[in-house]
Structure formats: structure tokens, C-alpha cells
Amino acid sequence: MPSTELWGRLHPLLVHLPIGILLFAVGLMVYGRLKKLDVEAAVSLAWGLGAASALLACGAGWLLAQSGDYDADMVARHQWAGLATAGLATLTFLLKQYRWPVAFITVGLLTLAGHYGGNLTHGQDYLFPDTRQLVEQEPAAQPAIVSQPTALQTDSVDSRDKPIIRRTFLYRDQVVPILKTKCYSCHSATKKKGGLRLDTEVFIRQGGKNGSILTAGNARKSKLFTYLLLPEGDDNHMPPKGKLQLTPQQITTIYHWIQKGASFSEQVDTLQPTRSNQLVALADVIPSLPLARSADSSHSIADEIGPRPISLESTVLARPVDAASPTTLARLTQQQVSLSKLTDGANYLSANFVNVKTYSPALLAALGEVGAQVVHLRLSGQPVTDADLDPLASLTNLTRLNLARTSITDKALTALTGLPNLEQLNLYGTAVTDEGLATLARCPNLKVVYLWQTKTTPEGIEQLQKRRPNLKIDTGTVQLARPDSTKIL
Template structure:
């Protein structure tokens, strides 16, 4: 470690000296006024010592800030309030006539500087922590489009199976990363590895930064938890310098460690997973627990020198025909400036692997959505193929900004505020193949606009205000379109052949 780096690391220790000394000086001033005694010598010495220690703290703090491990904007606030505190303390020592005003200002600035320093060290919610939600331990494997209907038909399925029916199959969706990995990282890792604080140059608050790794390289090896330092560091002895979270911080439970192991073992996907499951006698289609994993059962953690994982994540992408055609056409890479700006707004930007310059944008981590964020996407217009805006307060007028994205193939507007008026802006998307309108205010009146999307293949309309009659009209206009309404039931064995499914009347268009 360089001498300057060592000085910087002493900042958290040094900074407490001026805090205590200056507050002591102010307390002596109050005591002097109340008791009517002369202790100016003590007060002057305390102010001189406090100002001198403040200078030392500022120097050490500036050196520490050069590591780049902290949020630049928050560092600037802490830095300048600290410098102002030092200046006020020095003036209070020199200008005895204005000492009360200057010392009052010093205490106020000292409080602000300390608050910003606490934010840097412990996170922005350290003073008034947000209520943490309880961690779930079971992975819901069925998509929300299917769970409600399955719950209502499970009893009927079991009865049919007992009567000799062939077990049925159904597609399910899981989003292990978003539903389980993100809450673990948020509760146990973000305080040291996020936009505010980046220990070791590592951020864990977005997909792109997890893939990027930190100063020591990659931290993730899909399919191999023991070669992934994001996991293997959890298994090191608590007194090991590489153990995470550090000693004294809240540790992960066995179930949380098991969840991370489960995610990495399955390929460490950042996308929703779609698979087919068989529902037979005694099966529960709505629950699949993360395998129980005791720490004693885990393999011995590798040495600290072998914790750096090699390789990169090549996520499997289900590519449709229009998208495959676009992906086969070379395109220039997006500028680093454009990508950095999006990532600073917590928009997850992912690529399609194998050196492709085409991109996907996911707003799942955006806390304060505004339509101006869509303007930033224009900087990657040529490269952007997929956009996920689910659960954001997207309005109809916001969709005007997407009309110029001619390469867009997938658009997820699940549980947004859009209505029929917004669909008119989507008819200018020539390559749109999948559109998710689940949980929106769409009605039959808005559906005709979608007939202009000639390549549209899959449309999700579960829990909208669209009627079966409106769906039937759209199917007549677009016979190739698969419309998912969410309603289905399994057939009786005496009415259909093995493996067949029958849709309820009025919902036969739900599945293709």
C-alpha cells in the first residue's frame, strides 16, 4: 500500500478529532456565558487545535476520495462542507469579536459534513432506515398470468389424474435474479457496493456492473458458484480479509446463501426464464423451493488467490425471426458516454452476447421514473431491440418517444398507466414482435391500432379491459397473432387426446 493511500485510510479516524474538539469548544463557550467565568484561554486553545485537526482531516479525506470508490456528487458535498467547517473554525479562533456567530455556523456545518460522511460510509438511509421486507424462501415458478387460473383448477387436475388422466404440461416463468437475488444484494451488499460507495471498484446494483466485476476482475462464473467470488467469498472464515460481508456487517443467512448458489448454478441469468413443467398427481405447480443448503454441506471455499473468476456471461436469448434478422446485420457500438448516462439513472443495459452491439434496456431498478429517461434512450436508438418498462408510471404521451425506435422488437408495458390512446403511437414500430400490456387500461377500442404492427406475434392482454369479442376481432385481422389472456383449463381424458388442452368458451384465443 502506498503511503498516500495509508494516509487516506486514516481519514475516518482523524475526522473524529476535530468533531470532538470543536464541539467541546462550543460547549465551553456556553459554559462560560452561563457561569460568568473567564476561560478564554481554554476556548482559544480548543479552537486552534480543532481547526488544525480539521485541516489534517480534509487532507486525508481528499486522498481517500481519489480512490474512486465513492459517489462523486456525495463526496463533493461532504468535501466542501468539511472545508467550510475548517474555515469557520479558523475564523472563530482569529476573530474573537464574532466568535459566537462563527462558532454557531461551524457547528451547523460540522453537523452537515458529518451527515454526508455518514451517508458515504453507511448508505443514504443510515439515519432513517427504510423498512426491510421479509425475505421469501420459495421461488414462484409460474408467471403471474398463469398462477391465478392454476390455483382455481388444481383441484380438478388432481381428480382427473387420479382417474387415469395423462399428466399435463404448462409453461412457467421465473425471474430468480429480480425476485430473490436483488433483495439479498440490496439488504446485505449495496451499502458498500452501489452508486454511493464502490469498495474495490465493485458495484452490485445493476446487471452491467455485476458482469463487469471490480478491480480484481470478474466475480461471476455462470454455472460454477465456487469459481464465482460473489458467492465463494461468503464461505471464507469470518476473520478472513476477503470474507463478505465484512466482519461486523449483517451476514447472509443459510437460505440467502443457498439462493445465490441456486441462481449461479442455474446459469446466473438476469432474464426471465421460460420452461415447461409437468403437472401430475401430488404436484404443486405454484411452488418450487430453493434447495435447502447447509453451510457444512458446501465445498470448502477456495483460497483468496483463486477467487477471481474467469469468463463472461453469455445469456441464452430466445430470438424471434425479425430480431434474428436484425441481429445478423452489423451495427456500430453505442458510445461509452451514452451507456454511462443510462447506467447512472439505474437503467439496466444488457447485450445479446457473442460480441453483439445490440442492446436491451430494463427499467426495473429505476426508483424515480420520468419521461425524460426515454429521451436518453435515443442515444442508443440504432442498437436498442428490447425495452422493459413494467411497473413504471408510464403515460400515453411517453409512448410518442418510442415511435422512432424502428428496430424495437420487444416492448413490456406491464402494469403501466397507458390506455387506448397510447397504442396509436406503437403502430409505427415496423419490427415489433412481442408486446406485453398485462394489467393496463387497454380496451377493445385500442386494439385496431395494433393491426399496423404487421410482425406482431405475441400479445399479452391478461387483466386488461379487453373483451372476448374484441380479441376475436383482432384475431380475424391478425390470424398469426398469439394472444395471451391467461384463462385456460385442462381437458377431461374422455374428450381430448393425451397432452391436449381445451380453452374455455370465449377464451380459445388465449393460447396458440
């Protein structure tokens, strides 16, 4: 790396020196005035150091701007505000009689320069996002629009034999929101890291300094997708380590969009009204995609990606469901139960008891009243007992359940065998024994179970694995994933 480029990259570090020192200088002036102390020597030293560090930061900033990765107009505003700050800081250092007014003007310019710098780094809407615009766009964020929505709710073919017209605009409704929240801060008109912009079709097709990032119809050859799967420590992993990462569902969305041809316009499909089409008209918009465990090479990525069956959760979320009772939801939220929608435009919910201060079985009974809508449930850390889980029988669409560090025993697991869509179960830190594992074997579609710090034995786990060879069992001895709620809820 050239030395000039290295100095440029030090700008975000160096720029904090004048900010801290100059604010300290003003604070020292105010303190000396209030306490009637002679701090003139210390104040002069602080202003001198602040001015010198401001000039140093300006130099590094100028070198960084030469990369061309940032919007020229925004760079100019930040640059001139920074130079003015450095100049006035120097003037304040030299002045004796008129130091106070110049000092406060310097602080004002310092604030303005910092604001412009923040816009360059995080985007113009980082501090004051346009919430009105987000609210207006929210209704459009739906996976698909079907001209005959009632057809999805029936179990029989429409007697009128009318075709189902499905309109999808994956790029606008699904891809753009992902790019906006996870990519625009570094790849947009404001900032063009690597010469790449992702805010318009033209620039996405154009690629960046290292060439094309999109191969329509082939996600495996598209850097826009494959870089998402690289280990976070890899220099090419996107978003970079430390930034907010894409969720598995968001990565799946990018994959499916590219595989479908990376269309930037609305698509219209005509489906004949068969039972299977009616049930999955929405589910096939974003199918389940297993993420690569390793991305050391393009071969390993390709091995991990391919046609896989749609997960139960995807199938559940594809079915229409009525909205939950507002009265019941209000009663739950008043007791600090966190309820959030899993997808925009749908009524399925995730219920989280982590903030509940005074737990009572009545809360689970109330949750049973909206059982059709609850897909994820987290009860970890609450004093839930075996009898409390009886209302879960009505949660027929539940796919993920977190019972970590609750007071349940083997008896509670019997209630779970009747949940047809349960795929992931966290029993970390519970009193479950080998007897409970025998019960778990009867859960029809269980795919992952976490057994950290339970009372199970290696022999019992081995027996469960024999009965359910495809079940992933995490006991903590092999680090598949630490059993916390971020993995399964």
C-alpha cells in the same frame, strides 16, 4: 500498502477528532456564558485543536478520495462541507468579538459534512430509508408464481391434465433484496470498493479491479458466491467482518441463482402435472444448501457444495397454508409473544417467547390454535413444564424447537415424538436424563440436538448416537455451535 493510502484509510478515525473537539468548544462557550465564568483561554485552545484536527482529517479524506471507490459528486459535497468547516473553525479560533455567530455556523456545517460522510459510508437511505418503497415492493418478493396454485394443494394429478406454468424472477425478487441490504453500502453508485458495483446487471457482469466475480452456471467458480463462504477473518470474506452477514438461506439463494444460469430476466418453466411436480413446484426454487465448514481453498468449498436432498423445512415452506387467525395472533402478541413471518408472501410463522413477562400454559394452548402455521418455536428461559407441551401436538409443521433453560423433564419429550418435521431441538440447561435420550431416538426426523448442561451421561449419549448415527449431538465438549437461539431459531 503505500503510505498515502494508509493515511487515507485513517480518515474515518481522524474525522471523529474535530467532531468531538468542536462540539466540546461550543459546549464550553455555552457553559461559560450560563455560569458567568471566564473560560476564554480554554475555549481558544479547544477551537485551535478542533481546527487543526479538522484540517488533518480533510487531508486524510482527500487521500482516501483518490482511490476512486466513491461517487464523485457525493465526495465533492462532503469534501467542500468539510473544508468549509475547517476554515470556519480556524476563523473562530482567530476571532474574539464575533466568535458566537461564526461558532454556530461552524457547527451547522460540521453537521452537514458529517451527514454527507455518513451517506458515503452507509448509503443515502441509511438514516431515512424509503419505507414506502419497501412496502410497495414487498408483495413481489415471492419465490415463484404458479399459474394453477390449487394444483399445489391437491394430492392427485389434475384431471384436466393442464401443465403447470411456473414463473420465477430470482434476480429481481430474491437476489436484489439481498444485495441491497448486504452489499450496496460498499458496492453501488455511491461507493465502489475494489472498483466493484453490484447494483445493475452491467456492473455485476463487468466485475471489479480483480476481474470477474460471476460465472453463470458455476457457483464454485464465482467469487460472488465463494467469498461468502470464506472464514470471517479472511481478507476476502464478504461482507467484511463486523458487517451484517448473509443468512444461510440468503447464501443458498445466491448459490441457486448462479447455478441456474445467473439470469437477469424472468424465467418461465412448463411442468407436467405429476404429483411430485405439484408438491415441489416451489420447493426446488431455493433448495437446501449445506455451508462449507472451511474455505481455506476452493477445493474445500467445492467439497461442501453439491446436490443434497431438500430439507424438511424447505419442503414445509413450499406447501401452501392458510393464514393464521388474526384474533389468535392478536391475543398472543398482546402477551408479548413475538410472531414473525419466515418468508415474504407466505403464512408460516416463527414464535418467540423471549419477551413474555408473565408466562402461562394458556399461551401455548393459544399457540396450538395456529399450529399449522408455526415452524419455529422458542420457549427458552420460560417456566415451561412437561404438561404444558401437550398443545405442541398440533404443531405438525414445527421444524425447530428451543426449550433451553425451561423446567421440562424426560416426560416432556414423549410429546415431541409425534412431530413429523422436527429437525432441531435445544435442551440446553434442562433436567433431561439418559431416559429422555431414549425417547429422543424415536423422533423420526431429528437431525440436531443440543445437550449442554443437562443431566445426561456420556454413556447415554453414546447409546443415542448408536441408535441414530446421523444425529448431530452437541454436548459442549466439542464446540459445534454454542447452544443459543441464534443457531436454531
